[in-house]
Amino acid sequence: MSLSLYRRLSARNLLLAGVFGIAAFAGSAHADDVLGQAVGKDLQQAQSALASKNYAKAMEAVDAADAVKGKTDYETYTTAQMRAAIAAQSGNTDAAIKAYDVLINSSRTPKAAKGQMLMAQATMAYSAKQYARAIPATERYLKEYGADPRMQTMLIQCYYLQQDWKGTAKAAQEQVDATIKAGKVPAENQLQMLATAYTNLKDADAKTHAYVLLAKYYSKPDYWSMLIHDLVANPNLSPPLIFYVERLRLATGVLKDPSDYQDMAERAVQMGLPQLALNLLNQGYANHSLGNGPTAAADAKFHAFVAQQAATNRSQLAAAVTQAASAPNAGPALTAGYNQVLNGQVDAGLALMKTGLAKNPRYPDLAQVEYGMAQMDGGQKAAAIKTFEAVSGNGPARDVAELWSLLLSRPAK
Numbered sequence: 001m002s003l004s005l006y007r008r009l010s011a012r013n014l015l016l017a018g019v020f021g022i023a024a025f026a027g028s029a030h031a032d033d034v035l036g037q038a039v040g041k042d043l044q045q046a047q048s049a050l051a052s053k054n055y056a057k058a059m060e061a062v063d064a065a066d067a068v069k070g071k072t073d074y075e076t077y078t079t080a081q082m083r084a085a086i087a088a089q090s091g092n093t094d095a096a097i098k099a100y101d102v103l104i105n106s107s108r109t110p111k112a113a114k115g116q117m118l119m120a121q122a123t124m125a126y127s128a129k130q131y132a133r134a135i136p137a138t139e140r141y142l143k144e145y146g147a148d149p150r151m152q153t154m155l156i157q158c159y160y161l162q163q164d165w166k167g168t169a170k171a172a173q174e175q176v177d178a179t180i181k182a183g184k185v186p187a188e189n190q191l192q193m194l195a196t197a198y199t200n201l202k203d204a205d206a207k208t209h210a211y212v213l214l215a216k217y218y219s220k221p222d223y224w225s226m227l228i229h230d231l232v233a234n235p236n237l238s239p240p241l242i243f244y245v246e247r248l249r250l251a252t253g254v255l256k257d258p259s260d261y262q263d264m265a266e267r268a269v270q271m272g273l274p275q276l277a278l279n280l281l282n283q284g285y286a287n288h289s290l291g292n293g294p295t296a297a298a299d300a301k302f303h304a305f306v307a308q309q310a311a312t313n314r315s316q317l318a319a320a321v322t323q324a325a326s327a328p329n330a331g332p333a334l335t336a337g338y339n340q341v342l343n344g345q346v347d348a349g350l351a352l353m354k355t356g357l358a359k360n361p362r363y364p365d366l367a368q369v370e371y372g373m374a375q376m377d378g379g380q381k382a383a384a385i386k387t388f389e390a391v392s393g394n395g396p397a398r399d400v401a402e403l404w405s406l407l408l409s410r411p412a413k
Contacts, residue, residue: 033074039065046082055090062086077108088120093128097121100137115145122154131158135167147178153190160193168197169206176213188218204234205396212399216406227403228254237396240366243267244373244400250280251407258284258295265306272335274309275342276377281306314343324352330361338374346378365397372401381408 035043042065049058065079080102087096100121104114118141125134138155142148152175159167172194176186195210211227214220231237231245246264249255255264261284268277281303284290290299317339324332333356340349353371361367372387385408391401 035075035078036068036072038068039071039075039079042068043078043082046086050082050086050089053089055086055092058086059083059090059092059095073108077103077106080106084117088124093124093130096124097133115141118145119148119151122151126154126158129161131162134158149187153187156190156193160197163200165197165200168193169201169203172197173206180213185217186213188214191217204230205236205394205399208234208396208399209394212402216402219406219410224252225254228252231396231400231403234396238363238366239267240271240370241396241400243271244369244404247280247373248400248403248407250283256289258290258299261290262299262302265302269306269309272313273338273342274306274313275339277306278303278310279342279377313339317343321348321352325355328359330356330359330367332356333359334361334367334370338370338377341374341378346380350374350378350380363397365391365393365395365401369397369401369404372404376404376408385409 042061046058046061046065049055049061062079062083065075065082068075071079080099084096084099084103086092087094087099100117103109104117104121109117118137122134122137122141125131125137135155135158138151138158141151142155152171156168156171156175159165159171172190176190176194179186191210191214195207195214198207198210208227208230211223211230214223215227228245228249232242232249237245243264246255246260246267249260250264255261261281265277265281268274268280281290285299285303290303317336320332320336321340324336327333333352337349337352337354337356340346340352342349350371353374357364357367357371368387368391372384372391375381375384375387385405388401388405388408391398
């Protein structure tokens with residue numbers, strides 16, 4: 001074999017065949033890139049055996065080339081290329097990954113080719129269910145070459161299939177956040193893996209938010225059911241948020257038991273909104289959830305109590321509004337304004353609540369949700385949706401607000 005043939009047996013001409021469809025990797029050529037006779041002979045034999053799909057013979061020839069003493073950098077690089085080609089085409093994952101490592105870490109490999117190699121290396125490891133080996137190549141690719149949906153999904157799945165829930169949550173959350181920020185819809189399977197990861201991590205708030213996103217982008221009954229169940233069971237939910245979730249249950253047809261109505265009305269009274277409690281009880285009577293069977297007498301007694309509370313509140317409302325206007329904290333304006341809305345003074349009530357929002361509420365996200373609920377109860381549906389969509393933070397208040405926004409945005413049946 002002549003040296004000119006050895007020279008042509010280079011990275012530019014070596015086929016890296018296999019399932020990834022990468023035809024060739026071209027290394028950076030140097031003037032002194034010449035294969036010695038010993039290495040060149042072995043690699044020519046390897047190339048011929050590879051063309052005949054005699055992979056065992058091809059790998060023996062590469063091993064012989066690798067065993068040659070005193071190889072130049074170019075010879076080592078070209079030998080690794082041939083090993084990668086044979087290993088990839090024959091499905092020898094371990095050998096291919098090791099050969100890719102040599103090529104990826106070589107200055108001879110152009111940047112674009114390194115990216116293809118990292119992708120191939122990660123995909124081979126993943127296909128062989130060697131998820132721990134696929135992760136470093138995938139992460140390096142994403143770090144050096146930027147976002148790629150296929151690689152990002154594969155990274156999430158690598159963690160998920162190993163039941164590495166922290167890794168799954170981190171990788172999936174980053175991808176979901178970036179997708180939403182770009183104005184696109186996250187993949188359903190990514191959101192499902194995110195929810196599963198947070199479930200196993202026992203992170204109730206994060207799990208709930210994952211289901212909020214599933215309900216938002218893929219509005220399936222199972223997601224809504226799971227979501228409302230989780231919100232009710234969430235130990236981090238404050239009493240006002242529990243009340244808003246109970247109203248969600250009512251709005252979605254889940255809340256029907258008389259005791260649920262009483263619990264919901266009691267919460268409204270405790271929040272200083274007896275007229276709202278009365279409105280909700282009246283709704284229970286209208287849909288025949290209350291006033292029937294053995295609980296009818298108790299229902300009527302509680303209804304009368306709440307009606308009296310509402311009447312008393314109504315008689316004191318003007319004074320409460322006056323006091324709220326000059327109060328230094330937000331609470332009085334929010335409560336008095338909401339009561340005005342419930343008693344037909346919608347514009348004045350919402351304006352008073354606005355002054356309360358400007359007084360730095362202790363829990364601004366909760367105050368904003370309350371304002372959105374008042375807008376909704378005052379018949380300002382579009383404005384309520386905007387208010388709910390503007391609730392920020394990472395806590396359950398945002399989740400509850402987002403659910404109300406979704407519910408109000410549904411087309412009328």
